[in-house]
Amino acid sequence: MRILLSNDDGVHAPGLKILYDELRKLGTVKVVAPLEEKSTTGHSLTLHKPLRLIQMDKDFYGVNGSPADCVYLGIKQVMKQMPDIVVSGINRGANLGQDVYYSGTVSAAREACILGIPAYAVSLNVDFKSRRNENKLNYLTAAKMMVKIIQEYQKKKFPKYTLLNVNVPDVPFSRIKGVKPARQGFRHYSSSVLKRVDHRGKDYYWVGGQYLGFLDEPETDCVVVDQGFVSITPLKLDVTDMSYLEEMKRLSE
Amino acid sequence: MRILLSNDDGVHAPGLKILYDELRKLGTVKVVAPLEEKSTTGHSLTLHKPLRLIQMDKDFYGVNGSPADCVYLGIKQVMKQMPDIVVSGINRGANLGQDVYYSGTVSAAREACILGIPAYAVSLNVDFKSRRNENKLNYLTAAKMMVKIIQEYQKKKFPKYTLLNVNVPDVPFSRIKGVKPARQGFRHYSSSVLKRVDHRGKDYYWVGGQYLGFLDEPETDCVVVDQGFVSITPLKLDVTDMSYLEEMKRLSE
Numbered sequence: 108m109r110i111l112l113s114n115d116d117g118v119h120a121p122g123l124k125i126l127y128d129e130l131r132k133l134g135t136v137k138v139v140a141p142l143e144e145k146s147t148t149g150h151s152l153t154l155h156k157p158l159r160l161i162q163m164d165k166d167f168y169g170v171n172g173s174p175a176d177c178v179y180l181g182i183k184q185v186m187k188q189m190p191d192i193v194v195s196g197i198n199r200g201a202n203l204g205q206d207v208y209y210s211g212t213v214s215a216a217r218e219a220c221i222l223g224i225p226a227y228a229v230s231l232n233v234d235f236k237s238r239r240n241e242n243k244l245n246y247l248t249a250a251k252m253m254v255k256i257i258q259e260y261q262k263k264k265f266p267k268y269t270l271l272n273v274n275v276p277d278v279p280f281s282r283i284k285g286v287k288p289a290r291q292g293f294r295h296y297s298s299s300v301l302k303r304v305d306h307r308g309k310d311y312y313w314v315g316g317q318y319l320g321f322l323d324e325p326e327t328d329c330v331v332v333d334q335g336f337v338s339i340t341p342l343k344l345d346v347t348d349m350s351y352l353e354e355m356k357r358l359s360e
Numbered sequence: 361m362r363i364l365l366s367n368d369d370g371v372h373a374p375g376l377k378i379l380y381d382e383l384r385k386l387g388t389v390k391v392v393a394p395l396e397e398k399s400t401t402g403h404s405l406t407l408h409k410p411l412r413l414i415q416m417d418k419d420f421y422g423v424n425g426s427p428a429d430c431v432y433l434g435i436k437q438v439m440k441q442m443p444d445i446v447v448s449g450i451n452r453g454a455n456l457g458q459d460v461y462y463s464g465t466v467s468a469a470r471e472a473c474i475l476g477i478p479a480y481a482v483s484l485n486v487d488f489k490s491r492r493n494e495n496k497l498n499y500l501t502a503a504k505m506m507v508k509i510i511q512e513y514q515k516k517k518f519p520k521y522t523l524l525n526v527n528v529p530d531v532p533f534s535r536i537k538g539v540k541p542a543r544q545g546f547r548h549y550s551s552s553v554l555k556r557v558d559h560r561g562k563d564y565y566w567v568g569g570q571y572l573g574f575l576d577e578p579e580t581d582c583v584v585v586d587q588g589f590v591s592i593t594p595l596k597l598d599v600t601d602m603s604y605l606e607e608m609k610r611l612s613e
Contacts, residue, residue: 144408146407146408147404147405147406147407147408148401148402148404149401149402149403149404149405149426149428149467150402150403150461150462151400151401151402151404151462152400152402152462152567152568153400153567154399154400154567154568155397155399155400156566157556157558157564157565157566158564158565158566158567159562159563159564159565160563160565172567173402175402176567179551179553179567180553180565180567183551183552183553183567184553184555184565205474205597207599208403208461208467208470208474208597209403209404209405214402214461217461221458221461222551263611265604266601266604268546269601269604286612287612288605288608288609288612289605290598290600290602290605291597291598291599291600293521293597298432298436298475299436300432300433300436300437302437303410305410309412310412310413311410311411311412312410312411312412312413312433312437313409313410313411314405314406314407314411314425314429314432314433314436315405315407339608340600340605341600341601341604341605341608342599342600342601343599343600343601343604344458344461344544344546344599345543345544345599346460346544346595346596346597346598346599347543347544347593347594347595347596348519348522348594348595348596349543351518351519351522351594351596352541352542352543352593352594355541355592355594356541358516359539359540359541
């Protein structure tokens with residue numbers, strides 16, 4: 108199997124290297140990932156300026172662009188053919204609920220999906236508040252789960268223009284309770300702004316905020332991962348609100 | 361009505377100013393938009409560094425960030441309360457099919473949608489090949505259509521966590537054939553890479569490509585706009601492939 112691997116935490120991220128090592132059990136792997144961290148940069152494509160592509164190692168390439176740029180250049184310039192699958196991750200932090208729009212990790216997988224390639228995004232549900240050292244995080248759990256999931260779903264086949272978004276609890280492999288298909292949920296964030304003054308007396312603003320928990324609806328990705336299961340959420344490209352569309356049509360007749 | 365207006369073409373874009381002038385017929389309008397063009401930057405939020413907010417005029421503010429940043433700061437810092445609606449556009453170029461993931465214009469509206477605010481994105485279906493002067497484009501058609509659409513849909517109410525993505529043919533107002541609810545289609549792009557050498561002998565890569573037409577399926581946004589109608593596509597946040605999720609569940613039982 109020919110695998111293209113990317114992420115949004117950057118080409119030097121520990122989760123990327125651990126996933127690379129595991130994926131090699133499935134075939135040949137080329138890594139094309141951003142040189143700088145690109146978390147929360149969404150589905151950006153760099154159409155307005157040139158990009159650089161740096162080979163760092165036999166299988167590792169860095170790009171001064173977005174995760175979607177990496178998939179694009181990875182296919183067209185590094186592999187020079189369509190890979191059998193594209194994998195993105197392991198992200199440092201979950202991508203649950205509406206995170207899928209902000210996430211560079213999911214966007215790399217979506218870029219492949221738009222090109223018609225089977226694509227997987229994988230994220231580790233890290234508790235940011237506990238500030239554990241990077242080498243204490245259970246990336247290996249997620250990497251081993253992904254090998255199993257890819258083996259299973261490449262056999263089953265899944266629809267073209269649908270990608271699989273996988274989220275893994277940050278626990279040792281033996282403590283994973285199982286794998287559950289789940290729908291996309293909704294997460295609550297505090298949406299704050301820090302307004303402060305810089306060294307030169309000018310105001311600056313820092314947007315962000317804390318994760319406050321999730322909407323407690325049954326069988327969502329948020330709930331399933333919270334219960335200690337690996338969630339797999341199939342995401343399609345068509346995001347039309349079909350039920351409201353039908354209502355719009357009735358009202359406009 | 362209190363309206364927050366943003367875009368991704370930047371605070372100096374002609375389409376923004378024309379929409380501002382029309383929206384003032386509906387209420388008070390504050391404009392918070394990127395200082396630089398942010399086309400195709402997706403649903404990016406700048407969480408890793410501070411932002412600046414510059415007041416340029418009574419109602420116009422510029423931000424050195426993404427369209428979603430602008431909505432975020434617009435609500436929290438400029439309006440200091442939830443607006444009644446958020447509008448994003450008029451984008452120079454359609455946002456049809458899977459463009460909704462790349463589009464900064466749609467992402468600004470989606471950021472408002474995630475916050476529970478009724479949100480509208482509006483784009484003009486400009487033919488990029490014809491290279492017409494900016495003042496020959498029919499932004500006024502789109503601006504006038506938006507006033508009508510907002511009046512209609514604010515009365516009807518539409519679901520929370522659904523936004524309305526509007527695309528307008530680039531023709532004079534009198535030549536618009538009508539307004540049609542439409543589902544999200546799919547566009548074909550050439551996905552090319554220009555590999556060239558810079559002044560210093562180093563390779564660079566430019567990603568992009570030409571728009572090659574759309575998947576010809578009935579009642580999609582692409583088809584409807586091509587036929588000369590304004591399309592309104594309701595986009596929800598939940599992008600789960602529900603039919604495949606059901607199959608996954610059956611297979612995993």
